[in-house]
Amino acid sequence: MSLIKSEIVNPVIEEYVRSLIPKRNDYYENLHVFAKENGVPIVQPEVATFLEVIIKSSNIKKVLEIGTAIGYSTSLIADAIDDSHGKVVSIEVNEETYKLAKNNIENQDFNCPIELKFGDARDVLSKIDDKFDMIFIDAAKGHYKHFFDLCYDKLKNKGIVISDNVLYKGMIASDKYVIRRKKTIVKRMRNYLEYITSQKNLKTTIMPFGDGVAVTYKMEDENE
Numbered sequence: 001m002s003l004i005k006s007e008i009v010n011p012v013i014e015e016y017v018r019s020l021i022p023k024r025n026d027y028y029e030n031l032h033v034f035a036k037e038n039g040v041p042i043v044q045p046e047v048a049t050f051l052e053v054i055i056k057s058s059n060i061k062k063v064l065e066i067g068t069a070i071g072y073s074t075s076l077i078a079d080a081i082d083d084s085h086g087k088v089v090s091i092e093v094n095e096e097t098y099k100l101a102k103n104n105i106e107n108q109d110f111n112c113p114i115e116l117k118f119g120d121a122r123d124v125l126s127k128i129d130d131k132f133d134m135i136f137i138d139a140a141k142g143h144y145k146h147f148f149d150l151c152y153d154k155l156k157n158k159g160i161v162i163s164d165n166v167l168y169k170g171m172i173a174s175d176k177y178v179i180r181r182k183k184t185i186v187k188r189m190r191n192y193l194e195y196i197t198s199q200k201n202l203k204t205t206i207m208p209f210g211d212g213v214a215v216t217y218k219m220e221d222e223n224e
């Protein structure tokens with residue numbers, strides 16, 4: 001079976017945009033090289049800068065992340081927060097990558113503290129009582145709706161949820177891109193996108209860059 005390759009962004013444009021992103025310091029460069037050499041998926045460069053701009057421009061101080069991997073996005077989120085009293089809490093289910101992230105983060109200074117949690121976010125989230133300005137979902141694509149439901153009450157009024165990889169190589173947009181073994185993930189992600197775009201109390205924008213990024217704004221809840 002021949003597969004139709006989807007490019008969410010025209011590769012020429014993507015390469016040009018990436019060429020404009022300043023090089024990061026050695027800490028980030030080394031994580032980037034490690035991720036590439038070991039096949040660890042980390043945020044794409046333009047998604048990384050997008051997170052930084054959102055955090056800084058919206059004065060975000062407390063962030064919950066689902067999917068730490070080796071701590072690349074966790075680190076840049078902590079560095080983007082302009083408040084030493086801010087905090088990043090990040091959850092990772094894979095013990096090996098959790099340990100790598102811990103090791104990477106341990107001897108590094110960030111703008112605010114990072115708290116790593118080991119375990120399946122679907123279990124760990126129920127043990128977190130804090131409220132957050134932003135939640136970054138970047139973990140198993142088939143479970144975004146579960147993650148969203150479990151962390152919704154941890155999101156402050158006027159807070160945002162950023163969900164990465166929501167167009168998943170174009171497969172979410174059209175069946176012609178779908179690989180058979182990804183059918184369940186595709187179905188679940190479509191349900192997730194339909195949900196976050198149709199709720200009265202949410203305003204969601206889906207942006208076709210990187211692997212697709214959704215930003216969901218939580219409107220004022222009168223009960224809070």
Ligand SMILES: C[S@@+](CC[C@H](N)C(=O)[O-])C[C@H]1O[C@@H](n2cnc3c(N)ncnc32)[C@H](O)[C@@H]1O
Nearest residue numbers: 042043067069072073092093094120121139140
């Ligand atoms: C795309 S990577 C995260 C990349 C990271 N956010 C970055 O940009 O540097 C996804 C990670 O989510 C983790 N993960 C998948 N399902 C999870 C779950 N149910 N709970 C916690 N972590 C999970 C995977 O083990 C993997 O390390």
